[in-house]
Amino acid sequence: MKTIQDLPVLIIVIPLGFAVIIPLVARFNRLLPWIIASTITFFCFLTSISLLITVLETGKISYWLGGWEPPWGIEYAIDYLNAFVLAVVSFIAFIVSLYSRRSVEMEINEYKQSAFYSIYMLFITGLMGIVITGDIFNIYVFLEISSLAGYALIAMGRKRDALVASYNYLILGTIAATFILIGIGYIYTATGTLNIADLQERLPALFHSKMVLVALAFFTVGLSLKLALFPLHTWLPGAYTHAPSVVSCIMAATATKVGVYAMLRIIFGVFKIEFDIHFIPIANILIVISSMAIIAGSAFAIAQTNLKRMLAYSSVGQIGYIVLGAVLANQAAMTGSIIHILNHALMKGALFMVVGCIVYKTGIEDISGLNGMSKKMPFTMAVFTVAGLSMMGVPLTVGFVSKWYIAIGALNAGMWYLIPVIITGSLLSAVYIWRIIVNIYFPEEFPGHELQYTDGGTRITDHKSQYSEAPWSMLGPTMALAALCIYFGISATAPLYIAEKAAVMLLQ
Amino acid sequence: MIDIIHFIQTKYYYLVVILLMMLGLYTTISSRNLIKKIIGINIFQISVFLFYIAMAKVKHGTAPILWDKGVVYDNPLPHVLILTAIVVSVSTTAVALALIINIHKEYGTIEEDGILAKQKLDEEWMNLEKQKLDIDRSSVT
């Protein structure tokens, strides 16, 4: 019983400890780092599920670190929202760990692999630490763990551009973290506490204080930088494009989501919703910005020729959806936003994993390289199709579920003019995704040679028609994510139940 | 007028801190040199530390190390936070420097403009390669 009670801290300390152990034991067996990473992330996933179940039963878990009572010590406060995000993050981490072996073997120098896995674990630990904690300064500390790890992971990319992308991210990420630090400073000056629950109690009396306003402004800007909200997204495309495939997967699927979580927690958990709406029009500003993000992100994505860069810009657009749903601040939209955290993690994770498979097999990152790929990698391309349709928001995929809720939420908020924005985002993503899907199944011909068919009706092989699929260790996890894209698209009741509870809780 | 003077008198510490922060931030944003950016960001962060420490100061307080009863102590919590923040700052600097060294090794420069120029060259070269590849493909089939 005792250990179950301590699960909230074990989910952080165990991966942290093993991240530290990985470099020590790597010299014994080459595969050991990967085995540890997979096992431990699986453990985290199981733990997060059990935490989720506990939360659903009891409402809220509070764990006092060091046994100190909350406003004095650090508290782990797990409620519906972070239990949900924690489950998403640990699940994606587990799937990506399973996937990572072959891809890392190919893309990372052998002697760097143990350090790579160590950093990878630290990255995940940092993200989970941000999610689980109930202390605002602790968020900063874990944010920095994950950020530092993230910089190094991105810099592992094969091209030298990765270094520059990583450096740009480092500068912007550090400015963001310092902004958050300033926000913490102001809010601490105003209230004298760092505990989120305590802040929530003490802040309403201070809503007229200019310090609190400034703190909110700095939190918003800092977190927007971290989660790559539209005009502050500049670091993201480069980072996702040049990072190794595995890193792109894990970052696209989890890092920005955790940023969104932190934003939700701080804007809605710390500052109450009444404050956001009545005292400064931060909600309105964010609605405008996120609408721009939806349109601009998708529009930029259309212009790309590099597959990963296209997906990165598409992430910028999708983050717009999440933020838009959140700042509409009604139950339907908030539910949509929270469930889109899961949904986008699933589909973007699947898409980046597909790119990883393609890179593993062919080394191609260009969109034009996918021409006629359905013969060569039918399963991978099927996953791409499923996840792509999901991005387009086609019904029976997860993309539809979140869009539905956000749109209904926009209408409930009386903002019918957001419907065209949401729809346009969908249509634009249809443009960049469908274009590729068509090329995959109906290859465009290279100039200068005619279509040729054999008697049986199949096309004469060109260089791509040879069946050559990625190894199963990569394909399996990828297909699992795609399957979930469909499963949660057909029956979204389970995640919706949690997302709705989280939304209700945030909007109280 | 008196208000402003009073404001400056009572809060000059914070104002200087903000000035320092902005100097650091400006260096970070506007400089085109990678190391200069790091210097800027260090100044920025250290100024934020001063903000925390200034806020922890209590009039007639002493350092928060217990030595006698009935003494006024400064607020120890910001000190603790800043200890952590300093560590974070030096870690970031170390990683950034490692990146810069690698960038210099790959590009031979630590100026953003130089790097951009080289990236552009890379891209052009890639496009040329791609064209060549396309020509190869069409000639083969």
Added chain:
Amino acid sequence: METVYSSIPFLAMVTPLCAIALIIIFNNKPNLRESWTILASLIKFGLIVSMLPTILDGKVIECFIVTVLPGLDIKFKIDALGIFFALTASFLWILTSFYSIGYVRTLNEHAQTRYFICFAAAISATIGVAFSANMFTTYLFYEMITFSTYALVAHKETPEARQGAKVYFVFLFGTSVAFLLSAIFLTYYATGTLDFSNQGIFSDARGKGLSNVFLIVTFGLFIAGTSKAAMMPFHAWLPRAMVAPTPVSAFLHAVAVVKSGIFVVVKIVLHLFGINLLAELRLGIVLAYCASFTMIVSSVIALRQDNLKARLAYSTVAQLSYVIFGVALLTPSGITGSIMHIVIHAFGKITLFFCAGAIYAVTHKTKVSELDGIGKKMPFTMVAFSLASLSLIGIPPLGGFISKWYLAMGVIEAGQIPIIAVLVISSILNACYFLPIVYKAFFKELPHGETAERNEAPALMVVPLVLTAIGTLSLFFVPSIFLDLAKMVVANLN
């Protein structure tokens, strides 16, 4: 109305999907592969027919599948209208399957497996549209039709086919997301439900204080969203889609796809808004005028087409508007006529396309001007062609007469006598673009160098087209089941 719960509708929808799996497995054995298609079409037809007695008894069959979101179910509800459409589509699928086999083998098409897979998916989705119990299910299968037929339109993979498919996708997917989905959002937001009701959801929700502007905008979005119905100006995809193999044009662009669009429009008018509400808002008559416009203009365009399939395509655009026109009259006879026209046009147009395909398969002729004297070479085909075109013109004793008759009655009931002129003009135009083909085929001399020896397409192609031609004939003499069903639809509205 009594409700019967049954899983037969689900089975009917899923049968083609199961066939897909088998088709993939037997990819390399053409005979076995095609026999699965045939078997699936027969089973499906059997399943649908088995539901017919229940419906004719005045009962409704319901089949719940899954709850996607709270309030958003995938659910089937089969009423007279649904079974009417499903019966038509599934019967014609049997014939089309045979015809397809003949066609792809004669022409030695590539990627036959993909062809049959997509065909099966499309028919499955069509049945889904026919059976759906709410707007969400409808939308779902509506999109599924778009995706599955895309591959068929792009089948030839030539630049032309890619271009046509692109237009196809932009129109069908673009409008359905931009307008139909928005309209569904608005509907759900305003009424809290998407389940079709006999009086219309919006009529039921009238008490909630919906403004007229809101209703008009929503209705406009709905109509603009169902571009499969090919109302002008959303018709441009249909002629472009003629790059597809002819069986696809025949079945999908005369029956499944376009009729799904029409069917959705009918559902929107009858079960989403309700005839009373539309009459009150005077939207019915606006829609009727739009339909009349499309009817006349596209007929005129059809006159100028030399490509046979293009002419048939524009004719389809015109004929589809008859259906919308009839429903928009909002009178019992008008609705009966428009529903009848669904099946009558389906039989007529599929015959015409089958003939066009047969001509192409044998002689590789695609232009009207090349058809001189072809009746001598292909008598069966051209007789069938003549019957079908006479039916579409509306000459008794052929099916077309019945629907036109009811439409005219509807116009009179609606008190819009001037519009009757539209019917007359459009019928004349129909005659103008169909009869010259018949005339050329039978009464003109063959061009030089061609002999008048019999040269029919293979039996697999000729038999289906003769059967459908007989169908158009029999619809006049024994329209009972279809007419009964159409009348039940009208009766159920109140």
Added chain:
Amino acid sequence: MIDVMLLLIIVVCAIFALFMKDLLSATIILGIYSFIMATIFTRLNAVDVAFTEASVGAGITSVLMIAALSRTKRYEYHYTKLQRRKPSALFLKVISLLLVIITGAVLVYGTIDMPEFGDPEAPANKHVSPRYIAESEHETSEKNIVTAVLAGYRGYDTLGETTVIFTAGICVILLLRRRINT
């Protein structure tokens, strides 16, 4: 008075670091900046922080930067007048200046409501910290309250801090080390 002097010096240092074209000098000035900052921290009774700032900011950071400089370039690129007057360069300068001024203005706006410098009644000094001062010796048996909070009440943050350092170490190894055993 001495406080004001120190603040003045430190502002001058920051400005110099900004304009120095010789990166080595800039680094040295950054070290001086850190060291004076440590002095100010001492003046403000933050002895632990001052200690750390002196050893880390003035010591380790400077050493690392000089090491990095030795492997890269010592001088910042000297833009010619023409290059400096290019619209893009001017635009960057104006934009960053604008951003910085806005940020600064917002921060100053926030200080209006801030408790006065050294105010013992400030909420920051009233809510959580009194317990640390009153109870730490009893609860953690430490004389140094900062250590008590650091390792006791907020010991978990310190674990995080150690992890950050560890992460930085592994990151640097990952980025710079060539072969695992040489």
Added chain:
Amino acid sequence: MCYIAAEEKDKHMREHIIIRIVSKFFCPFIQLYAFYVIAHGDLGPGGGFQGGVILGASIILYVIAFGMDEGRKRLSQKASDIFISTGVLIYAGIGLLCILAGGAFLEYAELPLGSHHLASHLGIYGIEIGVGITVAFVMITIFFETAKKERFDRQS
């Protein structure tokens, strides 16, 4: 810039004999001070972090004076890598021990070391040592990796 010269063990290095002797002389004292700082964090300013940095600095000083290779002879890369991990493990391990002893994570008072006071005191000592080890060796590692010139470094 003496350490750069130190790295290349050439003859002009011998001119820096004063530096060498002074640093050799000071190193133990600095290290002693470092241990003092780590151990007396509870009474005065200082603690694991500051002490660790000073400990690291002493070795950095040695390396600057005697060169990379000499430094590596005294402290192998393998050993310092192990120490980096050890520090964090000590810290986390003490936390987990607290859980095993029936308390919350890092609740030192629950450690079975006699009185609560003593347990808490020793617990804090333990983690300070952990922090110190990690910090010292990370600083050394970072310095080694950053300052080490490579053959293919471009000359500026």
